[in-house]
Amino acid sequence: IMIRVACGHPLGNGAMLTTALDAQASQGAAAAASSSSTVGAASSSDLSFSERLWHRRTSAGVEEPGPNHWDGSLATVDEQGKLHLTISRNAQGGWSCAEVLLPSSLGYGTYTVQVSSPINSLHENVVLGLFTYADDAQSELSNPHREFDVEVAKWGVASDTTNTQYAVQPYQLPGQRLLFTVAGQDSTMHTMTWSPSSVSWTSTSASSGAVLQSWSFESSPEVGAVPPPGSEVFHINLWLFEASLPQDHADVEVVIDAFSFTPLKAPGQKLLSLQRLRRRRGQRSASFP
Secondary structure, three states, X not given: OEEEXXXXXXXXXXXXXXXXXXXXXXXXXXXXXXXXXXXXXXXXXXXXXXXXXXXXXXXXXXXXXXXXEEOHHXXXXXXXXXXXXXXXXXXXXXXXXXXXXXXXXXXXXXXXXXXXXXXXXXXXXXXXXXXXXXXXXXOOOOOOOOOEEEEEOOOOXXXXXXXXXXXXXXXXXXXXXXXXXXXXXXXXEEEEEEOOOEEEEEEEEOOOOOEEEEEEEEOEOOOEOOOOXXXXXXXXXXXXXXXXXXXXXXXXXXXXXXXXXEEOOOOOHHHHHHHHHHHHHHHHHHOOO
């Protein structure tokens, strides 16, 4: 069963907006994604990647972000287990985009995505999104959709000197996004750690481990609290900003090497484990005079 909520112009993965964007807002729009979640057993619309089941997005018509048409067949996994996301011309003469999403929330912890393709080579109209998003907005939260983003994009501006951003939605508030540049042709690793009081990101070179950028966002009276986990799920998508044409009207492909998640340990969990280990050692010692 697929449940989908169509969204408006994406200034944040799925946020509904009714006002037009000026050029500056478009350049920095924190827009990585669809608002979609899927429930139910595995089906032909699912794929296995990095030892997890992912749902592939398919739309009957055009949907935000973009708006674009979405085709599940454009998300595939090769023999090496790598995820391929493709933007390709469709039978109607338009373009279709690709998105995959997990079926359920992972919650607090560290999310890691390794991108094989050199992200600085993406055309200015192409957006790669790595993010959490919940369909059911909770207005009492400062971040109603529980949306945290890594987005590779120039938002249609070829002269933009930045090509990547970290964002906490709503990104328009001061201190809720960081724009930066990833240069070179190396594959990259992007991690996001979500805890009760903060969200932090780090991007590194996958080959050398060199840190390319890092940033942390913390709860405060000015920006509100970091939201707790809910119905959000992790998404990876590749799409066209404002449905603009890709470079040379050619297909676009991004390869994702791997995804991993490490749950956040509860406070005192490590100490408790050590105490249990000591008790067990003491019990074993007591059994031998």
